[in-house]
Amino acid sequence: MEGDQVPLWDGPRVNRDETKGVKPMSGNAWSKTVFRSGCVWVSAVGILAFSGCVMRKETIRVSPNGAVTIDVTIEGSEEELSKGDAMPSEKDGWRVTRRVEKEGDHEKRILEASRAFEPREALPRTFSDQSASDDPLYLDFPTTLQVERREDGLYYTFRRTYTPRRFAYVNFWQEMFFDEDMKKLAEKPVDQLNRDEQLQIIQAFAGFEAFKQLEFAKEAVASIRAAVPVEAELRARRALLDVYEEDNDYFGRVLELCEPLPDEERSDCFLRESEHILKDGYRAYIDALQTETELSADQMAAFERSYGQVKRCFEITEQLGGHGFEIDVHMPGVIVAHNADKVRDAEGDAPEYVTFQFDGRAIRDRVHELIVVSRVDGGGRQGRQGR
Numbered sequence: 001m002e003g004d005q006v007p008l009w010d011g012p013r014v015n016r017d018e019t020k021g022v023k024p025m026s027g028n029a030w031s032k033t034v035f036r037s038g039c040v041w042v043s044a045v046g047i048l049a050f051s052g053c054v055m056r057k058e059t060i061r062v063s064p065n066g067a068v069t070i071d072v073t074i075e076g077s078e079e080e081l082s083k084g085d086a087m088p089s090e091k092d093g094w095r096v097t098r099r100v101e102k103e104g105d106h107e108k109r110i111l112e113a114s115r116a117f118e119p120r121e122a123l124p125r126t127f128s129d130q131s132a133s134d135d136p137l138y139l140d141f142p143t144t145l146q147v148e149r150r151e152d153g154l155y156y157t158f159r160r161t162y163t164p165r166r167f168a169y170v171n172f173w174q175e176m177f178f179d180e181d182m183k184k185l186a187e188k189p190v191d192q193l194n195r196d197e198q199l200q201i202i203q204a205f206a207g208f209e210a211f212k213q214l215e216f217a218k219e220a221v222a223s224i225r226a227a228v229p230v231e232a233e234l235r236a237r238r239a240l241l242d243v244y245e246e247d248n249d250y251f252g253r254v255l256e257l258c259e260p261l262p263d264e265e266r267s268d269c270f271l272r273e274s275e276h277i278l279k280d281g282y283r284a285y286i287d288a289l290q291t292e293t294e295l296s297a298d299q300m301a302a303f304e305r306s307y308g309q310v311k312r313c314f315e316i317t318e319q320l321g322g323h324g325f326e327i328d329v330h331m332p333g334v335i336v337a338h339n340a341d342k343v344r345d346a347e348g349d350a351p352e353y354v355t356f357q358f359d360g361r362a363i364r365d366r367v368h369e370l371i372v373v374s375r376v377d378g379g380g381r382q383g384r385q386g387r
Contacts, residue, residue, distance in 0.1 A: 053076070053322040053323065053324060054074060054075065054076035054080050054081070054084070054319075054322065054323040054324070055073075055074070055075045055076070055323075055324045055326070056072070056073075056074050056323055056324065056325050056326070057072070057073040057074075057075075057326050057327075058070060058071065058072050058073075058325075058326070058327045058328070059071045059327075059328045059330070060158070060327065060328065060329045060330065061330040062145060062156055062158060062329070062330065062331050062332055062374075063332060064154075064332040064333075064376060065119050066119035066120060066145060066147050066156075067116065067117065067118055067119050068116075068117040068121075068123060068145060069114065069115070069116045069117070070114070070115055070117070070123075070124070071112075071113070071114045072088055072094075072111075072112070072113040072114070073110065073111070073112050074087060074110070074111045074113075075108055075109070075110050075111075076108070076109060077106075077107075077108070077109060078107070078109050080109075080319070081109050081111060084316060084319045084320075085127070085138055085139050085316055085319065085320060085323070086126065086127040086128035086129075086138040086139070087111055087113075087127055088111070088113035088115070088127050089127070089129075091129070092124075092127070092129065093115055094113040094114065094115045095113065095114045095115065096111065096112070096113045097111075097112045097113075098110070098111050098112075099112075123143040123144060123145065124141075124143060125140060125141055125142040125143060126138055126139060126140050126141065127139070134309070134312070136313075137309060137312055137313045137316055138316065139162070139165075139316075139320065139363075140162070140163035141160050141161065141162045141163070142160070142161050142163070143158075143159070143160040143161075144158075144159050144160075145157070145158050145159075146159075152375070152377070153333070153375045153376050153377045153378050154332075154333070154375065154376040154378065155336075155373060155374070155375050156331055156332060156333070156373065156374045156375075156376070157371070157372075157373050158329055158331060158370075158371070158372045158373075159369065159370070159371050160327075160369070160370040161367060161368075161369050161370075162362070162363040162367065162368040162369070163363070163367070164363060164364070164365050164366050164367055164368075165313075165316075165317040165320070165363050165364055165365070166313075166314075166317070166364075166365060167314075167317050167318075167364035167365050168364070168365045169215055170212050170215050170314055171364075173207075173208050173211040173212060173215075174208055177204055177207050177208050178204065178208075182200070182201075182204060185197055185200065185201060186201050186204070190259075190266075195255065198255055198259060199251055199252060199255055202251045202254060202255060202270075203251050205274065206244050206251065206277065207244070209244075209274070209277075209278060209281075210240060210241055210243075210244045210281060212314075213240060213278070213281055213282060213285070214237055214240060214241075216307050216310045216311050216314070217236070217237070217240070217285055217307060218233075219306065219307075219310040220303045220304075220306040220307035220310060221233050221289075221303065222306075223302050223303060223305075223306040224295070224299045224302050224303050227293060227295055227296075227299050228289065228293055228295075229292075229293070231292075232288075232289065232292035232293045233289075235288055235292055236285045236286075236288040236289040236292065237285070238288075239284040239285055239287070239288035240281045240282070240284050240285040240288075242284065243277065243280050243281040243284045244277065244281060250277070254270070254273045257269060257273070258270050258273065286300075286303075286304075289303070317360075317364065319360075320360030320363070321359065321360045321361050321364070322359070322360065323359060323360040324357075324359050325356070325357065325358050325359065325360070325362075326355060326356070326357050327355065327356040327357075327370065328344075328353055328354070328355050329353060329354050329355075329356070329370070329372045330346070330350070330351075330353040331351070331353070331354075331372055331373075331374035332351075332374060332376050333351065333374045333375050333376035333377065334351060334352075334374060334375055334376075334377075335351070335352055335353075335354060335372060335373070335374045336373050336374060336375050337371075337372075337373040338354045338371060338372040338373065339369065339370070339371050340354035340355055340356050340370070340372065341354075341355060341356055341357045341358075342354065342355040342357070343355075351374075354372055356370050
C-alpha cells in the first residue's frame with residue numbers, strides 16, 4: 001500500500017476470488033471501542049460511549065408467614081434509566097417515586113420502587129412488561145421462596161437466578177482485535193498520539209464494528225434461514241466488509257475532519273461519522289441479501305426485526321456491565337447457609353441479614369445465583385410449600 005495509508009486489517013488475506021473473507025489479526029478494530037475503568041467508559045480519539053454507572057440497591061424482606069416485600073432504589077443518569085434495562089413501573093404493581101439530585105454540574109436520577117407479595121404469590125423475574133414482545137431483551141432473574149417444615153423447624157430457602165446474557169460471541173472480536181499494546185495505545189490521551197496511532201485506533205473501531213454487525217446479521221438470518229442460501233449470506237457478508245475496506249482514504253479523512261476540533265465537538269464528530277459507516281455497512285448487507293435471494297417484504301421485515309432485537313439485547317447486556325448491584329436479604333429466624341458476600345448485623349433484636357454485591361459482568365454468559373437458607377425453630381410434621 002502506498003504512502004501512509006494503513007490497511008483496516010494487516011493480517012494475511014484469504015483468496016478474494018473465492019469467499020472473499022477477511023482474517024482479522026489481533027490489534028485492530030472500530031465503532032465505539034471502549035475500555036472500562038470502574039464505571040467509566042473511556043476511549044482515545046475523544047469518543048465517550050458511556051459515562052457514570054447505574055447503582056441498583058434492593059432490600060428483600062421475607063416474613064415468617066412467607067410474605068415478601070421488595071424495595072428497590074436505582075440511581076443513574078436520565079439516559080441510563082430511560083434507555084437501558086427495564087425499570088419497575090406502576091402498571092406492574094410497584095409503588096414508584098422518582099426524583100432528581102444535583103451532583104456538582106450533573107443531575108442524578110433516582111427511582112425508588114416498592115412492592116409487597118402475599119404468601120405463595122409469584123415473585124418477580126423481571127422489571128419489564130412480560131406481555132410485551134421485547135420482554136426477552138431485558139434482565140431476567142427468576143426469584144423463588146420455598147418453605148419446608150422439618151423436624152427441627154421451618155426452613156426458608158430464598159433463591160434468585162440471573163439468566164445468562166450472551167456476550168462472548170461479540171466480545172470475542174474485541175479481544176481478537178485489541179491486544180495489550182493496542183489497549184494501551186487507545187487509553188493514551190489524544191494529544192500524545194501521532195497521526196498513525198490515531199489512524200490505527202479509528203480503524204480498530206471500524207474492524208470491531210464490522211464484525212459485530214456480522215454477528216447480529218448471522219442471528220437475524222437464522223429467522224429466515226430457509227429463504228437464504230449459505231452462499232447468499234456469505235456474499236452479503238462480503239458486501240458489508242467491502243464498505244469498511246475499499247475506501248482506504250476514508251479513515252484519514254475522518255481523522256482530518258474531527259481531530260482538530262475541541263473535545264466535545266470532536267466526540268460528536270467521530271460518533272456522527274461512525275454512524276454513517278455503520279448505516280452504509282448495514283445497507284450494503286441488506287442490498288446484497290435482497291439481490292441474492294429476492295426476499296419478500298415480509299421476509300425482509302422479519303430479518304430487520306430480528307436484527308434490531310439482537311442488537312438491542314447486546315446493547316443492554318453491554319450497559320448492564322456498568323451496573324452495580326447490592327442486594328440485602330432479610331430472612332426469618334437464623335440464617336444457616338448462604339452464598340452471599342457479607343453477613344451484617346441488623347438493628348435492635350432483628351436477626352442478621354446477608355448482602356450480595358456484584359456488577360453486570362457477573363451475568364455475561366454465566367448463571368449467577370443468590371441463595372439464602374434460614375430456620376425458624378420449632379418441629380412438626382414435615383412438608384413443603386413454595387412458589
